[in-house]
Amino acid sequence: MNAIILSALLGVVMMFSGILTKNKSVLKYIAAVGLLLLIAFNVMDTYAIFKFEINSRGLLSFEKFGLYFNTLAFAATFIYVLLSGSDIERAGINVAEYFALIFFVLCGLSILSGFNGMLMLFLGIEILSIPLYILTGSDKRNLKSNEAALKYFLMGSFTTGIMLMGIAFFYGATGSFTLNAPPVIPTTGMVNPSFLHVGGLLLLFVAMAFKVSAAPFHFWTPDVYDGAPSVFTSFMATIVKAAGFVAFIRLFQSQAIALGPTWKIILSIVIILTLMIGNITAVFQQSVKRMLAYSSIAQAGFMLFALFSSNDLAKEGILLYSVAYSLATIGIFAVLIKMDDYTFDGFNGLSKSHPVLAFTTTVFLLSLAGIPLTAGFFAKYYMLASVVKEGGSIWLVIVALFFAAVSVYYYFRVIQAMYFKEGDATTAPISGAFKLALIVVAGLVILLGIFPSIILNGFYF
């Protein structure tokens, strides 16, 4: 409960600090300190040192997994603020509000990692989404940003309707909002779900698939990610998306049984579609930002494996994947924001003008492609291992590996542009601190690629 309360409070604090100070970079430091506080209080909650208790009547339940995910997400946000904080200042005039909205998103995230009832799921998703609609449109003089925000809002609201319908069906079938496993017939051991129950779950599945941009509910993603100010795309595509997955897993790990064997069939189709559309479309992009939008769909395909094989490896895997993917993507976006030209050609010759930027971007890209010695390798490894462990679906692993090979194509195009092509990539001025921060993040990516247990130990101890 610490995280939910504190993040909401910090959001309010950020709003008021915008009135008290006109100095924009002070706001960044307040946000960074706030995030450190948030991490500290969440850790205290995890180890029962100090915690607020409010009786939520079973609607919220905090376990190690969710709380640990909060810690990782706050830490990733902290890194995000360090790397891109000064770019948030440049995104528009209402800087304090942007930081406040980010804290509200984190509040929604902490609800999603701890919900135990459908009402909390709904609240969490809405608290998470509404600030995002605003952030997407924050560049209000830019037509593309406006278009993206409107599209995101309309599609998002529509999905909210579907989700509410699903929740209503679910309530009608079970008479409760809590996530109890469906009743089992004692004689056969089989589940006998009602039509309403199954229908409700399917509607919820569609709504959640929309939130994590799984195909065929991904159509909003490229436009929104491309249209939003890059600095907020970075946040949306990483931490927010990971939160969506955690909620998705929480919802279906107890309920998937009601769908019987169809569950795995539906999910396999969605996974393959997501991998296919994400990877194949990314190949044809001319803009690195748009390529990253499609790549984020492709990465979602891999993260869906955690849903497919809900075993302990999958849980460890989604944590590792969230961290690996978030670090790499935040890093790439931090570099991308500095670039004057977002196309592939805009990166030509970056290794000559900015060797540090080129090198760290290479590390991030290798991680996204899942090359060993980077965190991305173990992230993919855990996902695939969890599927093999379930048994019987090795074909799905081979399909996924095929698309992982396709992904190398578009990630390496950036590397080729930076190192092998002639050109003079121009960037905004780069500060020494920014380079240092990039090197630290790249170092983390490599460190996790050799010892992924650093992340996973925190889960168990």
Added chain:
Amino acid sequence: MIPVLLILLPLLTGIISFFIKEENAAKGWGLLSAVLTLTVAIAGVYFYPAAQLSFDSAWLPSLGSRFAMSMDGMSKMLVLLTAISFPLIFIATYKNQYKNPGSFYALMLLTQTGLMGVFVANDALLFYFFWELALIPVYFLCSLWGGEKRIAVTFKFFIYTFIGSLMMLAGILYMYFQTADHSFAWQSFYNVQLASEKQLFVFWLFFVAFAIKMPIFPFHTWQPDAYEQSPTATTMVLSGIMVKMGIFAVIKWLLPFFPTASDQFAQWIILLSVIGMLYASLIAIRQDDIKRLIAYSSIAHIGLMSATLFTGSRVGLEGVMIQMFNHGINVIGLWIVADAIEQQLGTRKFSELGGLAQKAPSLAILLVVMAFANIALPLTNAFIGEFLMFNGLFHYNIWITAVAGISIILAAVYTLNMVQKVFYGNTTDVTSNAIDISGNIRLALVILVVLVIALGVYPQPMIDLTKDTVGATMAGK
């Protein structure tokens, strides 16, 4: 500790080399590192007790993967090959000019790290790590310092091998969940008794990765282009050592795990290999470029090795072991000659060369010895290896042997043709002002020629060195 040293030494010196700006310093540093590694390798293989040759430490306890390394005969032999090759390559290309020499030598040393790791790893996940680690620096080497078409060609090479690696990863994962103790250790994989229908499937996951690396027909299409476009120093590593990764992996990570599947598919793989030998030899005859000729000739030689591997014959396997080392030595020698010619005259085309023997007599003599080794003439090192391999193949099937034998004749045709066109006949505009090779190339080639003749006359040390691996592999049959 020896395996750890063999990995750490090139790794650390390589990372330092990234920061060296001055050309001579970078070259000196690279050479120093390679010589040091050679010293450690020789000391480890010949002078240190066997206990020093293995290393085991915790790495990822929750996954069941350990930082486990050991060296058997085959791995000693390949470690020696790697350790000998790098100083020779650095000496032979000492006068070549590179932009950013520090990074060039750094990436070369990182490649050496990966190769050493592949040859000593005794844990499947660790093996996979080094397998990839050997690939990434080569990708950058070829793309940054290669020929005109380098970017597309290298990318093809990368995608090919990466797809192979991913399939192997799926195979490793599958095997991992079959092990009783959930471990990646070689021994645990070995203890898995897979049902034969499962073997038939998992076998391919591993084999395709190795077949692409070797490469055998029809997975070879990346190879001639990649060899041609890479900077020659990297080509030497690719064809001298890196293709051995594939053969090594088949012997260590494939045959012992899937005996039934290996038997089942043996005839098809042998057939493909022999087709590849003939096909590559025929194409080699038509080449007008020294580098492409050597590339195709290399496919033919590797084809013979992979065919012999699957015959399950003991003599044949002994032949493969010897030939892995000797092919490395010989092909590096040929590349050095090709590079010497290209650096001096700026062309590799036969049609523009000729009469070089008059201008560069010592290069001609050294090349002729290398060429004889390439056709496996008696008293050269390759003879004994090919003899043993054909012996193994003969016991398997006489017709296959006969067809494979044609490739020996073809090898003589294209190799002698190359010698004749480049070194004899009348001098052309290009070669009329040629001078003889410089001291560094002479030194490297002389060392190689001494090795060629020494191992050709007295191959016993190589046979003894790899005896234990041959015995262990055969015991599983």
